Amino acid sequence: MTSYDIAVLPGDGIGIEVMNAALEVLRALEPRIGRKFTTTVHPAGAQLYAETGTALPDSTLSACRKAHAILFGAMGLPHVRAKDGTEVIPQLDIRFALDLYAGVRPIRTWQGLPVPLRDPRAAEIDLVLVRESTEGLFFARGRGTIEGSGGDSYALDTMKITHKGTARVCDFALRLAEQRKATGKRGHVTNVDKANVFTSMAYWRDIFVERAKEFPAITTENAYVDAMALNLVMKPWQYDVLVTENMFGDILSDLIAALVGGMGMAPSADIGDEHAVFQPAHGTAPDIAGRGIANPSAMILSAAMMLDWLAVRHDDPTLADGARAIESALQKSFAQKEVMPFDFGGSSTTTDIANAVLRNL
Numbered sequence: 001m002t003s004y005d006i007a008v009l010p011g012d013g014i015g016i017e018v019m020n021a022a023l024e025v026l027r028a029l030e031p032r033i034g035r036k037f038t039t040t041v042h043p044a045g046a047q048l049y050a051e052t053g054t055a056l057p058d059s060t061l062s063a064c065r066k067a068h069a070i071l072f073g074a075m076g077l078p079h080v081r082a083k084d085g086t087e088v089i090p091q092l093d094i095r096f097a098l099d100l101y102a103g104v105r106p107i108r109t110w111q112g113l114p115v116p117l118r119d120p121r122a123a124e125i126d127l128v129l130v131r132e133s134t135e136g137l138f139f140a141r142g143r144g145t146i147e148g149s150g151g152d153s154y155a156l157d158t159m160k161i162t163h164k165g166t167a168r169v170c171d172f173a174l175r176l177a178e179q180r181k182a183t184g185k186r187g188h189v190t191n192v193d194k195a196n197v198f199t200s201m202a203y204w205r206d207i208f209v210e211r212a213k214e215f216p217a218i219t220t221e222n223a224y225v226d227a228m229a230l231n232l233v234m235k236p237w238q239y240d241v242l243v244t245e246n247m248f249g250d251i252l253s254d255l256i257a258a259l260v261g262g263m264g265m266a267p268s269a270d271i272g273d274e275h276a277v278f279q280p281a282h283g284t285a286p287d288i289a290g291r292g293i294a295n296p297s298a299m300i301l302s303a304a305m306m307l308d309w310l311a312v313r314h315d316d317p318t319l320a321d322g323a324r325a326i327e328s329a330l331q332k333s334f335a336q337k338e339v340m341p342f343d344f345g346g347s348s349t350t351t352d353i354a355n356a357v358l359r360n361l
């Protein structure tokens, strides 16, 4: 039986809880699609940092490099801080170490789950945000400086936009729009920037416009990030694929998760040319950790995204069938009102939701 090695990094807080649910779903899928997932759990996270002084051991990173794909829960704890006072965020280190430049954040509405927006067209929300994940304003991480002293002091963080980094993420978004178009979706990319103010963003826009010419079947537009924040709330059903700089993407990905009810339904993937990490868009949710009520859907859907990525990479379409089976099982669980997650006002536990998916697989 064809087997895939999956490096599993559950992390901290609800990361561990939702990971257990996703692994159960993968195990149940194996006999149905005739594929094996050899999952190996590796240590990483804020708790590990508190205990050992290391958040991402070299052995874990090297296991990630060797695996076919990486499944990641969530990492970080509010009381665990690095020596400089910043949060311990190994997921950022993995993104940089493995050059995972495309942060892919799909969201859609789910029949059976309440939608925060009242407009009936909210039922049609189905979009993907692609966030550049290796440079932009996050280039400043660990490099910021405070100059001068007293009342004359100031802080400097640098935004870095390279031609290579921008072109490859724009190409990724345009290719994604092509793939979506092949499945009946719009085939439209909205580039989100702030080209009216910043040299770096005007440079980004020029590169996007240049790259878009290589994809004549895809329609495109350019938008300013402030206007996008407005339009994503006013008429999110109009969008298909969005591509944007790292910091803007960080903010907008939480905004779009809210459009469909919150972080519990927001999967994500961080994809490079050689490696990819699949993790829910949410964090460790310290406010609900340990209570068994985290919604595992985002993690389960991230596992489905992993199957789609492996399917293309290893020319194994059966894996994509597995991804569709997982999505249908989750859809059925909500549509038939078998479960209603806590973050949607229901009372279904993490285990209840995992069990409903297993039943419907």
Ligand code: ATP
Pocket (backbone or CB within 6 Å): 014, 018, 075, 076, 262, 263, 264, 281, 282, 283, 284, 285, 286, 287, 288, 293, 294, 295, 296, 298, 343
């Ligand atoms: P980070 O800084 O890593 O994003 P955070 O604590 O700021 O972490 P989250 O952990 O994503 O943000 O949590 C934001 C809110 O969403 C919290 O109230 C949390 O309880 C809720 N939340 C996040 N994930 C889930 C989930 N899977 N199920 C239910 N609620 C969730």
